[in-house]
Amino acid sequence: MLTNDRGPVLEFQKRTGYLLVAALLGHLLLISAQVSSQTGASVLETTMFGALSRVQALTSWVTQGITGAWGNYVALRGHRARADALQLQLDRLGVQLQHATAQARRTEQLERLLQLQRTELPATMAARVIAADPAAAFRTVTIDKGASDGVRRDMAVLSPLGVVGRVIDEPAAHAAKVQLIIDRNAGAGGVIERNGAGGVVVGASADTDLPLRMEYVSNLADVTPGDLVMTSGLDGIYPRGFVLGRVERAERGSGLYRLIAIRPSVDFSSLDTVLLVTGPQPARPDAGTAPASNAPGAGAREGRGEASGGASPTVAPPQTQAAPVGPAGTVGAPSVPATPAGPVP
């Protein structure tokens, strides 16, 4: 009788054990399939991401509706004073704009005179950030534009303040994953705006206060706190001349390279609308630079670590100081960033 009573219980426990083993084996197989895969995201992941991102978009729409209603109808106290202040600011900016336009005209004439090469403003497409990463270990966000809108893997993502990141994995029809530049697996070619010292800007680990650092900058290079770091365009992902951040700490390293910590220009906690670079992508460096796969640190900068072997800005550390972005007026190199990168904090 006792065995009859306990029988089903034991059977149930055995089944749970089998189920646990099956689930764990399934997960391990799934992980190993991705680790050895060279083609990128799996079909299962793409499908799940596509389906869940629609729910995220719907939730985002509802949340934004509620916060919008609150902001537009309830929290409008004191808006009159703010509007007056903004009008005053607008008037001042109008005067500044006239001055800047005149200066731009003069610069254009000088550029024509010196026959400087002009770089084009890349074509962009706006997208809205609908969700953040559920696991805080990764720094990714989901945007509401996907493959049907023309979004492709490795597209650079910018904001008016500077570089945000790039599209990773195959996008779903109406959503895509963006790896933020502060992710520990992200990387971009960078230059110090003041003197053109080149290096690789990478995301720092989650436990540091400054989420970006610059590697492969020689100990001999002159880098001081407050220097502006821009994209170099050498990674083949990010267009040249966009702001990455400002140097916060620059110390002499024990080896050949300096230890540089950067404060990013973009506030990643309040991203709302971003711009995807849809226009001509910067050309990948081929001849003349060290092969990216041989470069120290290059392999570690991939979208999913070195597991996927996937597409990521494989940036070769510069052998010497990068030349192109130099101080204003330098003949033979564009003296200004390729595009206005917005206000610099």
Next chain:
Amino acid sequence: MTRLLSVGAALLAALMLQTVVGYQLFGRLIAMDLVLVVVVGTAIFFGPTAGLVAGTVAGLCQDALSGGVLGVAGLAKTLAGFVAGVVATQFIVSGIIPRGVVFFAMTWLHGVCFLGLYAMIERHGIGRPWRQILVQSLLNALVGVVATQAIERGPEWWRRRQYTRRHEGRRRLAR
């Protein structure tokens, strides 16, 4: 079927709260893992099988939405759900403190499993954010205890409240 639907709805709600609502309202201030809280809660209420199934589904969804390798959070959450279910069937965890300990311990188990797998997969791993895991486990324990107590005692409290109101209404009418 009702249980399945309610667990599914709770998981989806936790995922959306974590990824969309939390981000849009507070930026990155939410340091807890609400999805793990639901998985452990499911395991406490319905046992190890439900815990491991909920952990598998929730973890895979979380992996698909994040930038990580698909299956890592799935495996960590499957283990956490299963172990929480076994603990809940072997020990009495209806009190506030034992339940808090289960949520706290499962967050650590999940964290160690997650970080360990990434240390094996990636060259550099994620690092050792132990302080973040400590904060997350404390928050998870707090939210988990409050939520499970509310689910268990909420309906009874509501019935009592309704009964008291009706009773008072009758008294007033009688006067």
